[in-house]
Amino acid sequence: MMTPKAPHHSTAWQPAAALQSTSARALRQGWALVAAAVLSACSSTPLPPWTTQPPSAAQPPAAAQARRPVPPPLGTAPRGEAPAAPVTITPIGPNAPEPSAAAPLPYGEAVAARFPDPSVRYETPGLAEGRRAFTTNAELTQWLRDLAAAQHGATRMQMLDLGLSQRGTPIHALVLTRAAGTDAMALEASRRPTVLLIGQQHGDEPAGSEALLVVARELAQGLLEPMLDRINVIIVPRANPDGADAGTRVTASGADMNRDHLLLQTPEAQALARLVRNYRPMAIIDAHEYTVAGRFLEKFHAIQRYDVLLQHATTANLPEFMTKAALEWYRTPMVKALGAESLTQEWYYTISTRPDDLRISMGGTQPDTGRNVNGLKNAVSMLLETRGVGIGRTHIQRRVHSHVTAITSALRSTVERANDLEQVRSYEARDISAQACRGDIVVEAGPTPTQRELVMLDPDTGADRTLRVDWNSSLELVTLKKRPRPCGYWLAGGASEAVERLKLLGLQVMRVAEPGSILADTYQETGRTTAQRQDVRGTVAGSQGIIRVQVTPTRSAIDVPAESYYVPLNQPLANLAVAALEPDTQNSYFANRLIPNLGDTARVMAPPSLVFEDAD
Numbered sequence: 001m002m003t004p005k006a007p008h009h010s011t012a013w014q015p016a017a018a019l020q021s022t023s024a025r026a027l028r029q030g031w032a033l034v035a036a037a038v039l040s041a042c043s044s045t046p047l048p049p050w051t052t053q054p055p056s057a058a059q060p061p062a063a064a065q066a067r068r069p070v071p072p073p074l075g076t077a078p079r080g081e082a083p084a085a086p087v088t089i090t091p092i093g094p095n096a097p098e099p100s101a102a103a104p105l106p107y108g109e110a111v112a113a114r115f116p117d118p119s120v121r122y123e124t125p126g127l128a129e130g131r132r133a134f135t136t137n138a139e140l141t142q143w144l145r146d147l148a149a150a151q152h153g154a155t156r157m158q159m160l161d162l163g164l165s166q167r168g169t170p171i172h173a174l175v176l177t178r179a180a181g182t183d184a185m186a187l188e189a190s191r192r193p194t195v196l197l198i199g200q201q202h203g204d205e206p207a208g209s210e211a212l213l214v215v216a217r218e219l220a221q222g223l224l225e226p227m228l229d230r231i232n233v234i235i236v237p238r239a240n241p242d243g244a245d246a247g248t249r250v251t252a253s254g255a256d257m258n259r260d261h262l263l264l265q266t267p268e269a270q271a272l273a274r275l276v277r278n279y280r281p282m283a284i285i286d287a288h289e290y291t292v293a294g295r296f297l298e299k300f301h302a303i304q305r306y307d308v309l310l311q312h313a314t315t316a317n318l319p320e321f322m323t324k325a326a327l328e329w330y331r332t333p334m335v336k337a338l339g340a341e342s343l344t345q346e347w348y349y350t351i352s353t354r355p356d357d358l359r360i361s362m363g364g365t366q367p368d369t370g371r372n373v374n375g376l377k378n379a380v381s382m383l384l385e386t387r388g389v390g391i392g393r394t395h396i397q398r399r400v401h402s403h404v405t406a407i408t409s410a411l412r413s414t415v416e417r418a419n420d421l422e423q424v425r426s427y428e429a430r431d432i433s434a435q436a437c438r439g440d441i442v443v444e445a446g447p448t449p450t451q452r453e454l455v456m457l458d459p460d461t462g463a464d465r466t467l468r469v470d471w472n473s474s475l476e477l478v479t480l481k482k483r484p485r486p487c488g489y490w491l492a493g494g495a496s497e498a499v500e501r502l503k504l505l506g507l508q509v510m511r512v513a514e515p516g517s518i519l520a521d522t523y524q525e526t527g528r529t530t531a532q533r534q535d536v537r538g539t540v541a542g543s544q545g546i547i548r549v550q551v552t553p554t555r556s557a558i559d560v561p562a563e564s565y566y567v568p569l570n571q572p573l574a575n576l577a578v579a580a581l582e583p584d585t586q587n588s589y590f591a592n593r594l595i596p597n598l599g600d601t602a603r604v605m606a607p608p609s610l611v612f613e614d615a616d
């Protein structure tokens with residue numbers, strides 16, 4: 001249960017406050033904007049009128065919305081009324097709640113004093129008083145099952161089984177919706193945007209998972225429930241149950257699943273890909289924690305200061321207006337919401353594991369993380385990181401509060417921007433498809449090296465310390481390699497494994513029914529080495545060696561046999577195909593041996609006149 005300690009805190013829990021503050025005038029203006037957008041939709045490539053102000057256009061059309069009161073914070077009662085019965089969740093058996101001796105702080109009291117507990121207290125199995133372990137996998141499953149079984153009002157809740165982890169633990173999601181059903185078709189038919197919330201891809205980052213259990217409960221039968229009139233929510237509290245069980249960042253095989261969202265080698269990443277393909281969420285929020293002391297203490301003799309680090313998708317070929325939406329409609333209000341709770345934030349940054357490398361890097365630009373791959377799936381994609389890795393349970397209430405505050409803000413943004421988001425995404429889908437055969441693609445991009453000031457904490461006094469650091473900015477990408485955008489990619493029949501992965505990403509792949517001829521660029525090899533995949537931290541954990549190949553595209557007419565494949569680029573996720581199929585990048589399907597031979601791929605440079613089998 002979340003028990004407010006101070007009554008003034010209720011301002012943090014008014015998810016629908018913005019919905020109620022609409023004046024009739026703003027509403028009229030809003031509808032005028034919608035009308036204008038609809039009219040312009042008749043011309044070629046419409047984009048909704050871009051407003052940074054909270055939209056009046058997105059105010060709920062349903063009068064029902066206005067009638068729904070926002071419930072007061074749990075444990076309080078409206079003036080003059082008896083306290084409402086508290087929402088209760090069936091308590092879960094205490095598996096490991098032996099009272100622990102207070103764990104030693106990872107730093108002095110002076111630093112700890114910078115991070116007081118929030119004025120609310122969150123309760124989940126893993127946050128219970130005296131607990132040593134966070135919520136176990138069994139407790140987490142039970143929590144979701146109990147929520148789903150408690151069906152509440154008009155909300156439908158369904159626990160989804162997304163597949164098994166490498167050690168055979170089920171990966172669960174909870175769908176919360178007021179659509180006619182909980183399957184992907186029903187959510188689509190609801191015409192409400194779906195938000196996907198993901199926690200604990202890294203097993204040693206528990207706060208996101210605990211926070212998502214709180215968010216699930218508050219959506220199911222608590223303070224966030226009114227939002228379901230406008231949005232659908234799917235929650236995967238723990239994407240890496242094996243890592244959570246073992247307390248490791250990686251999966252059981254040693255793989256970093258958050259570098260596996262393009263290659264899809266792990267069942268854990270595959271499970272998330274299938275979910276995203278089927279439900280097509282409009283916004284995807286990925287909850288992590290970051291290292292507080294560790295490498296920063298060694299390199300700068302400093303402790304990390306910020307409650308939350310934030311970053312949207314930053315990779316090549318992203319749809320421009322979804323990025324704008326992430327920044328203006330999601331990040332800006334999120335920063336404000338965190339500030340209102342006296343929580344601090346910065347851009348996400350990390351540092352190499354190499355002891356001599358003092359450069360600080362924002363989250364990377366490779367199309368391999370959930371953040372970047374989900375951006376290429378034309379979703380608003382946001383990474384949240386709280387200060388948690390390496391400090392055990394220290395400040396856990398504050399870490400959970402940070403996640404809950406940021407996630408609530410993202411849900412609210414989706415509520416307020418529901419109409420705009422739908423318009424922007426459909427514009428981008430058409431715009432990306434229309435680019436096939438035209439202009440350039442960026443094959444490889446990198447961050448911009450800059451310098452800036454960053455505030456850290458003195459480990460002894462806890463005081464702010466401003467450092468001048470080398471800072472690789474992912475906010476502006478440097479194009480390292482580009483090529484003309486093909487009409488599509490041809491793949492040999494032997495590339496069937498790659499085809500399965502592309503389909504799992506949501507791409508349409510066609511099968512050639514009869515032999516034919518195409519105008520294509522084939523890749524002539526000019527050199528090769530073997531290497532390891534790298535991210536801004538160092539070598540990607542658990543990745544196999546890759547083939548680093550140099551190529552020169554060479555144009556000719558080539559014959560293609562029946563039972564080979566064609567991946568057209570006139571489709572909304574075309575840029576994901578680019579990320580996977582240009583062979584001379586570290587994330588490509590060729591470099592990672594999903595495509596056996598360089599000759600198995602070609603860039604198709606004119607619309608092909610081939611006969612295709614019916615799509616399955």
Ligand SMILES: [Zn+2]
Binds near residue numbers: 205
């Ligand atoms: Zn992480």
